[in-house]
Each structure stands twice: as structure tokens, then as C-alpha cells.
Amino acid sequence: MTPTARKPWQSAIAEFTPDGINVRGYDVLNDLVGRIDFGEMVYLLLTGELPKGQEGRMINAVFVAVADHGISPSSTVTRFVQAAGVPIQCSVAAGVMMFGDIHGGAGQELARNVQALVAEAKSSARSFDEVAQDFVAAHKRIDGFGHPQHPEGDPRTRILFELADAYGVAGDHIAMTRALEQALARRARRPIPANIDSAIGAIALDLGLDWRLARALLVIPRTAGLFAHAHEEMTREPGWRQVPMDQIGYDGPPPRQP
Amino acid sequence: MTPTARKPWQSAIAEFTPDGINVRGYDVLNDLVGRIDFGEMVYLLLTGELPKGQEGRMINAVFVAVADHGISPSSTVTRFVQAAGVPIQCSVAAGVMMFGDIHGGAGQELARNVQALVAEAKSSARSFDEVAQDFVAAHKRIDGFGHPQHPEGDPRTRILFELADAYGVAGDHIAMTRALEQALARRARRPIPANIDSAIGAIALDLGLDWRLARALLVIPRTAGLFAHAHEEMTREPGWRQVPMDQIGYDGPPPRQP
């Protein structure tokens, strides 16, 4: 095969075939559908390879853990937008936008940090504990630890880390995250456990995902919850959402004239 | 327990607990994570109950089949928006919006029709074939059949319907969709098979989902593909997308002055 020029829309993800579509070289319809589950497919899409071990089970566990979080900031936005009468995929899209740098996206930045700390420990031949302790000493506040709705620790983190051990996917990045938890707890004299965002960041890295994709493991499954909320909003609510007047305050200039 | 007043944000989907969160009454962390897969979790979220049969496997099959479609309208939009330098969940959200009434959402309207046709056949004691033939005779064009990229039939439809048979989830709505395919083929003297949108609509109904949620089975898995495209765009492309000038034409008023 002779090399071909780069096209305006060049991609290594998928290729159309007479039979359908190949993803990362695999014939989706003939070789994947009915044989792998969605967790494995997500792994293939995001890393480029099929799992060699239990990575698919790990992704399923994460996805089940975070598929919904009740009336949370993202479902609130989806429900507000749905109440305005737009197609369901648009209200879900609005909720998806919520997983920004503060809400949910924090894990991505942490994933970047954790990746750097692991590299630092390895290149300097220092222990993870030492490196974590220095990092904590140098930063007053570290995003991704603590959770306003779970002050005593997000139980999802504990369970997912245990499963990562059980499935054999826990590696350096979960280890470093645990080292950070311990360093933070020593400083604060109380537990400040990794919240679900950092847990997902660490798991994403140990699965071999690029840190830029950490929040994918939160957003993909949560779309299921957002669809459920949008549907409930459109079928059970009166079709108009607004903040009650008694929750609104004004503190701008007093009445005046031009 | 005395009945409590309805709250402004009332939901039957999930409930916060000291241990985490219950979804549809089930303790997610202690009873679901690591025990059910994401296909089963989606079924729980969208129908309110855990699968009794192989519904979860069916959802996994659908999700694997549609998780990516290469450079498609939705991934094109996600890549354009990613190239503008926004957070990844925002470019994914823009791609999600694409599953509107034309692209991808067609199946939802078809699901509504198919549901009505099944009800009509049952109430009038007529065969599905008769009802389908009358419906085809009354409509010049039926959305959800045929696909511009797969003129000879979307192979995903055939495979998914076969799996629905194998998993024991195929029911009246897939049967009615097949009856519509045959009636259309008779009229056109060539196959006009159900495209992936209608296939998903029929499967959604046979799984017990409300027709308003049909497109959820397309959008949830596709977010995985959209993340892959957004990531590829940000790591391999030069960071600026625009339509080349030679593809742009102007046919408005000639130059003039106020």
C-alpha cells in the first residue's frame, strides 16, 4: 500500500468498510458486537487497544458507581433546561457541560499532578510517601480531596480502589493518590480522602488513559443519569422551573434615574 | 413514616444515604458496583428495574455497535468545537446536541409510530403485516428507513435484531419494524431496511423503555466516541479548523451601497 496524503479529516479511530465500520482496526459488527461489553469498548476507544486483563470490568465498576448522583449540579442544570422545552439530547448536553474544572473536572488536573509526582519519584528514586509529603507541604489546598456532600470521605473512592486492587489494575497512580491521602491526613489530623474525581483520575491513569481523558470516565456514564433526570422532568414536572422569589436578593444600586 | 410534602426537587431516581447513594432503591456501592455491568445499570436507570433476563447484554451490544461512527456529523462538530480551545466536556456536549430530530433522533419519532402501530394491530385484531402495509400506503416517506452512508442497508440493524432474537428480548416492536421493512420493500421493489435509528427505537421499546428515551441508547455510548475524537483533535491537529475558501460560495446581492 502506497502512503497517502493526509486528508482534512484524518483519524486513527475508525474506518468505514463495506461491511460497516472498523474501530482501531477491529470489525465492530462481525468481531466485537455481542463479544465484548461496553466497558471494553470504551477502553478500546480511549486507549487504542482491547483490554489484556480486567480493565473492562474496572470501567464497568466506575461507570456503575457514578452513573447517577441524584439531584446534583449537573442533573439540576439538565432539568432546568429540559423544563424549557428543548429536545432531550440538548438538556443532557447542558448537564454534560457542568463537568468543568471545578465540578467533576478537578480529577483531570489532579491526574496531571499525580502523573508528574509518579515520574518524579521514579526519576529521583525517592519513595512515593516522601514525594507526596513534599507536595502536600508545598500546597495549601489540593483539589480533588474532600467533597462538600461527603465530608467524611466519598465512599465511592474506597470501593473503587478496592476493586482496582482485586482486578489487578491498581498501579503507581492509585498508590501515589493513597500516599497523598495519608500526607493530607497527617497535616490535618483528620482524614481528607480522595474524592470521586481524583479517584477516577488515578484509575484512568492506571488504566493507561491520557490524563486529558480522565473526566471521560465520569461524563460518559453520567449521561445515563442525565437522560433519566431529563425524562423524569418532562413526564412528572409542570414544565416551568424558576428560582422562588424569596431566594432572590438584590444588592445593586438603589432606584435612580438617568 | 408520615407522608412528606413534595419538595421543589422531587425525584424517584436516587436518594442520598449515609453510605453513598441508592438508585431506584438499590445501594449502589454495596450492592451494585462490581456486581452488575453498565448495560444493566443503564436499564435500571431508564426503566426503574434491574433486568430479569438478558436486557443488559442487549444494551451492551447496542452500545458497542454505535459507540463510534468515525468522522460523522457529530464527531465533526465535536472536533470543530474542540479546535476552538474549549474544555473537552464542552466539545463533547456540542456533538451530543447533534442527535436531533434528523440525525439520530429519527428513531424516536419512529419508536412512537411503531408503538402506535402495535397498539392498533392488537386492538383491531389485524396482522402486523396488514397494519404495516396500510401505514406505508398512507405515507410517501417514512423516516428511519434507509441511510445515506449505507444505501444497501445499515448492517448494524441486521446484527442487532439477530442478537435481540438470540437474547430473547425481541418482541412486538421489532416484529412491527420488520413488517414495515417488508412493506417498504414491496412498494419500492428494492430493500429499504430500517436504519440504525429505527433499529434502536424498536429495541428500546422491546426493552420496555419509553419512546422518549429511544435516542438515549444512541447518545450515551456515542459520548465515548466523541471523547476519543476530541482527544485526537487536541493532540494531533493544529488547533484551528475552518472550511477552505474554495468550498465557500456566495449568492447574495451584488456589491451595493447604502
Add this chain to the structure above:
Amino acid sequence: MTPTARKPWQSAIAEFTPDGINVRGYDVLNDLVGRIDFGEMVYLLLTGELPKGQEGRMINAVFVAVADHGISPSSTVTRFVQAAGVPIQCSVAAGVMMFGDIHGGAGQELARNVQALVAEAKSSARSFDEVAQDFVAAHKRIDGFGHPQHPEGDPRTRILFELADAYGVAGDHIAMTRALEQALARRARRPIPANIDSAIGAIALDLGLDWRLARALLVIPRTAGLFAHAHEEMTREPGWRQVPMDQIGYDGPPPRQP
């Protein structure tokens, strides 16, 4: 000039020139900037022609009237999304999505109705009052009249209709809207005035806009308010929005086990 083939991206709106850009044939930089105001530019973009009368002033009046509405559904959504830490144009975009068929978009459907009623009156040589009365008699509820926040009538409607008279832009569609108001008031024995959505729909039609663009007159100016809210949210609020737990209720299945 020989006719040229239609390009993939064909448009009658604007044409690139060596000097910049022509919109609808006019040289923006040399002939429009500094000479027309934004109200006139909006008219040019949406109708294809520069105003011949005071259409630009009318658009300015509408835009000033609706540029902000305080803590409203759209600004609430923008503020929620901004609080999640996304770029400001993304939180504004989420607020823009709110102007759907229920919130704000109602005027578009009404505009379509009003256009049809005017046509009906003219073709049947009946008075606007008769046609409006029949329409009201045939419909239990008519979207676009009444407003939950202004039960006694949206004062914006009255002022804008008065200005439309003063500027000489009021025509058949405002007249028909007033006929509908009177017919509704007779039926309900109390005023049910056109809300701002229908007012804008009627004004849009009398300005010569297609009914599909009615909501543009609401959305374009409101983006100014949404930017102000997003900015205030990011500079004055603590960076995390969520519904307080005491406003959340659960009414799904009681705790159960798989």
C-alpha cells in the same frame, strides 16, 4: 460573469472581500461601521435589507427591554454552569439553550399562528376580531398570553406595542395580537395580555422577519444579560452551586436488594 456551481457552503449572507467582508452586499467596514447602529445591522442580517424607516429603533427598543430579566430561568442556568468552572461563552451558551418552546420560544409558535390568522382574515374578507374570536373559541389554552411572573400583564408588551405605533412599524400582526388579547379577555372576564414572547413574535412579523426568527429578538439581546450574570457569578460567588438538601425529596422505591 458566468454562473458558478453551487459550493458545499453556499450562503447569501456575506462575502469575503480583499477589504474585509460584505454583508448582504454592503461593505461592512467602509460603509456600515460607524454609520448604522446594531439594531439596523440586525435588521440587515435577518431580513436581507437595510431599514427604510424606523425598524432599527424598534429593534433597539426591544433589545433594551429584554436584555436582562434578573434571576430568571436562563440566567440561573448560566450561573450554575459558570459555577462549574467553564469558559464564559460556554455558560452563556447553556443559558441560550433555555429559550426553547416553553420558556421564551412560545412567541415563535404564536408568530406562526398570528401569521396564519392574518392571512385567513385577508383571504376571507373577515375582520381581525371575528377571526381572533373564532380562534380563541377553538382553543382552550393559547400559548404566549399570560406570564407567571406578571399575572396582571407583562408591562413590556404594552410599552413595546406603543413604541411600534410611534415608530410606524405596527402592522397587521400586532393588530391581530391585540384582537386575540380582546377575545381572550372577553372569554376569561379578566385581562390575559400578550406576554413578552408573543409581543416579540408580533413585532418580528411586522418588521418583516420570518416567524422562525422570532426568538432571535429575545436571544440576541439576552446574551448581554447572561454575560453580566456569568461575570457576577465568577467574581462574587464561592464557585459551587447546588440545590440545598432540604429542597430535595425522594419518592422512588424504598431500599431494596438485588
Add this chain to the structure above:
Amino acid sequence: MTPTARKPWQSAIAEFTPDGINVRGYDVLNDLVGRIDFGEMVYLLLTGELPKGQEGRMINAVFVAVADHGISPSSTVTRFVQAAGVPIQCSVAAGVMMFGDIHGGAGQELARNVQALVAEAKSSARSFDEVAQDFVAAHKRIDGFGHPQHPEGDPRTRILFELADAYGVAGDHIAMTRALEQALARRARRPIPANIDSAIGAIALDLGLDWRLARALLVIPRTAGLFAHAHEEMTREPGWRQVPMDQIGYDGPPPRQP
């Protein structure tokens, strides 16, 4: 009046009144509609005060200059999304998201820089030229100067700066931007003029806007263009947009089996 507790939705932007709404203390319907134009209203919303000079005219000039840019990245996205069959405000919202850090948003970061450079010159009593030259010497590439579609300089910048002079609103930030242009030109031995993004950033600052709002002056007016494109797409195009197959290339793994 006794001080009141801060409400969950506290704002200094607008206050509901029995008569309608006050914005920044002014009664919109009785004192602003029909008296100020939209440029002045935008100034009021974004700075908190009515213009004292010709700031409103300046905003009108900017808004007319940037209200549309033909088939540009943002209108392309709006048209793609519109072609998928969503409500018009959703396709406009998708286009709005495009004004991110690369496309259009660059001016915001530049505004921040320019603000810092002006402060630096003032505090160190050095000339703007010196400070600009040092900044250019220290940065290989400066966002906001040069434009792929206008290699010889965006003519919009020149015209808008001239108008800023004429209207008496040009101040330190436009001066510093001009100093940067000169320093860049000296280094490159060819003009590298401020593009429209930086021009708007400098104008925003000289108008007294916070740098975080610089892109508002681009996005608010462009929604008018995006509505025009969405409307043209839905009324003149066949309702399906996709990248032609001959523009798509695949360079991932060759066909393989699991």
C-alpha cells in the same frame, strides 16, 4: 431599611419591581426603553453605569463590525447543528461555544496581558514602547496578533481603533496594543497587526470592562450572524451535513482480529 441576609441567588444586576424590572437601579421600561440604544444598554449591563460619553456609539461600531463573518468556524458549527434538526437557539448556542481560547477568545488573554503591561509602565514610569518591546522580546509568539484569513492585517482593527480615537474612548490599552504592534513589526520586519480579538480586548479595557468580559463584545453581536446562518441553513439546505468521504483519511491500525 435594615440590612437583609444574603440570599442564595444574590445579584447586583437587576431587581424585579411591580412595574417590571430595574437594571443597575434604572427602571427599564419607564426610563430606558426608547431612550437609550442597545449599545448603551450593553455598557450599563457590563460596567454597571450608563455611558458618560460616546461609549455606546463605540459598542455599536464594534457590534456592526463583527456581527457576521460569513462561513467562519462558528457559523459552520451552527449550520452543522442546525442541519441535525434542533431548535434554532440550540444551534446558535453551539456556535457560541466556539469563541474559546483559540478562536475569538484570544483577545481575552491578551486583554489581561495588556492590562498588566499598562500597569507595569505606569508603576515603573517607563514608556509604553519600552514595556512593549521587552514583552515582545520575552515571548516568541503573542496570541492575538495576525489572522489566518487576513495575513496583511485585519482591516476591522484599523477602523475600530480610528473610531475609538474619534469617539474619545481610546485610552491606555489601545495605546499599549499599538505599541505591541510596532514592537512585533520591528522584530518581524513586516506588519503583524493586532487581529480583531486583540482589538476588541483593548477596546473593552478602554471602555472600562473587566478583561474577563472582553469576548462578550464579540459573542453578543455574533449571535445575530449565527441566527441568520441557522435560518439560511434550515430554509435553503437539504437537511443533512456531513464531511464528504474523499476528505476523510484513516491512519490507525490495519484490519486485525481480537
